[in-house]
Amino acid sequence: MTTLSPAVPRVLVDPERWPDVAQVPPGVRARTAAAVTRGLFRRAVDRLAVRVVLPDGTAIGGARAEPGAPTMQLHDLRAFLRRVGSTGLIGFGESYLAGEWDSDDLAELIAAFATGVDALVPAPMKRMRSSYLARQPRADRPSPENSRSNVERHYDLSNEMFALFLDPTMTYSSALLADPAEDLATAQHRKIDRMLDQAGVREGTRLLEIGTGWGELALRAAARGALVDSVTLSQEQLEWARAKVERAGHADRVDIALRDYREVSGTYDAVVSVEMIEAVGLDYLDEYFAVLNRSLAPGGRAVVQAITMPHRRALETKDGYTWIHKYIFPGGALPSTDMLTESAAASGLRCTDDLAMGDSYAATLDRWASTFGTRTDDLERLGFDEVFRRMWTFYLRYSEGGFRAGYLDVHQLTYQQAAA
Known part of the structure; x- marks a missing residue:
């Protein structure tokens, strides 16, 4: 999986109204998380009936050769990996809000991810997730x-x-x-x-x-x-x-x-x-x-x-x-x-x-x-x-x-x- 330079923003984001959508996680921790997420994401989608098209046109996923499969079109791989690596599924959704990826059939894509949810995160990381993912605010x-x-x-x-x-x-x-x-x-x-x-x-x-x-x-x-x-x-x-x-x-x-x-x-x-x-x-x-x-x-x-x-x-x-x-x-x-x-x-x-x-x-x-x-x-x-x-x-x-x-x-x- 190739790491690319940031793509041109596809959605105009008001940073005051949507601060976490406007800002891609910065710093060493985000870069490290992105590096780990890169391999995990590739292995996970290869087990699922989805087609993921990278910014350079390369297709990955268990259904990459099937044109009718639910497709995830990634526009900004770097930002996507940093967000998912830093905040998990919150980052997955925020990346969509920012226009960093799209899908021709979003519901079917989500259904495919949901069907294979247990394969998306390795068991050791599931046990660790409470230590690095946010917890519900008391308020x-x-x-x-x-x-x-x-x-x-x-x-x-x-x-x-x-x-x-x-x-x-x-x-x-x-x-x-x-x-x-x-x-x-x-x-x-x-x-x-x-x-x-x-x-x-x-x-x-x-x-x-x-x-x-x-x-x-x-x-x-x-x-x-x-x-x-x-x-x-x-x-x-x-x-x-x-x-x-x-x-x-x-x-x-x-x-x-x-x-x-x-x-x-x-x-x-x-x-x-x-x-x-x-x-x-x-x-x-x-x-x-x-x-x-x-x-x-x-x-x-x-x-x-x-x-x-x-x-x-x-x-x-x-x-x-x-x-x-x-x-x-x-x-x-x-x-x-x-x-x-x-x-x-x-x-x-x-x-x-x-x-x-x-x-x-x-x-x-x-x-x-x-x-x-x-x-x-x-x-x-x-x-x-x-x-x-x-x-x-x-x-x-x-x-x-x-x-x-x-x-x-x-x-x-x-x-x-x-x-x-």
Whole structure:
């Protein structure tokens, strides 16, 4: 593998807004890390079904002779190796943000990397990684003091920005698709309706929703005649959801409050929570399920839609700090189904139904990313620069690749109180 001089920057980066994207790691340590990474990267990609094209046109990788293979086009090898050598996967993502590499099919490329994730880093280095990779900042831990700011940094970016790529229901979680070509709003309603059915929501049901989103589930429950209390930590979502409920004429049935889930009081016939558990943090899973249990009236049901990862990987990455943490979801963590089962049982809840729907999430993310990619002019009008656009493209396709590879999954889980 040839080391080349730095390429001409392909993305204009504002150093004040994106300091770690603007600066390639300097110094002896970065040069040494790059030298080690060069050989590791070559050996790793040669085991994977990918094609990596170096700046001089040389192709490497296990599928280098296959034109249809997912391709990584490296524009600045020196910068890429320094970033990955210095900060691992954070550097991998920052290198993409800086325009130092591209891909013709980013999701498939990520899926190939995710499928061979265990081959990418040798076992001795895995054991050492906690000593050289960054750890989650204390200020990002999803404690009661930090959760509000964590949520704001993602969900309060701009309602208008989210509206550019979400379907008209403004539902920011996996749809449940019956067909890959199905209208996304229809598939989102199927997902919501299944959760409400599982929870037994009907006329007169007292329903607690933990995590409001932009209000579609609360609205759909109110249309069934339920009385809904919904809590969120996003001011932007709160305002949007309240206005949505008001326009639909259901303000008398839906109360939306800016409140941490730990502050919820009252007793309900049903509790629902859609992809909010990822913001809870693994250290707080027991507390989260305890809130679900104490909020349920006898005989009530809770339905949780949760993104998960394999148990071993969840344990290995428990205390890590990733690109997703740094740029997308501060304080977030994906549990395993084993962790969910254990925490639910500790609170007195048992799982009575489990629907895995990872394929639907891969398709949902593909729709979002494809739409997002067509909205460059609108994003510029809203003040989002090219680094931000590449960041969200990487995030959406990175997530899609995880679901395509089976590295990630999403479950609708129904819980009832265990018999005394």
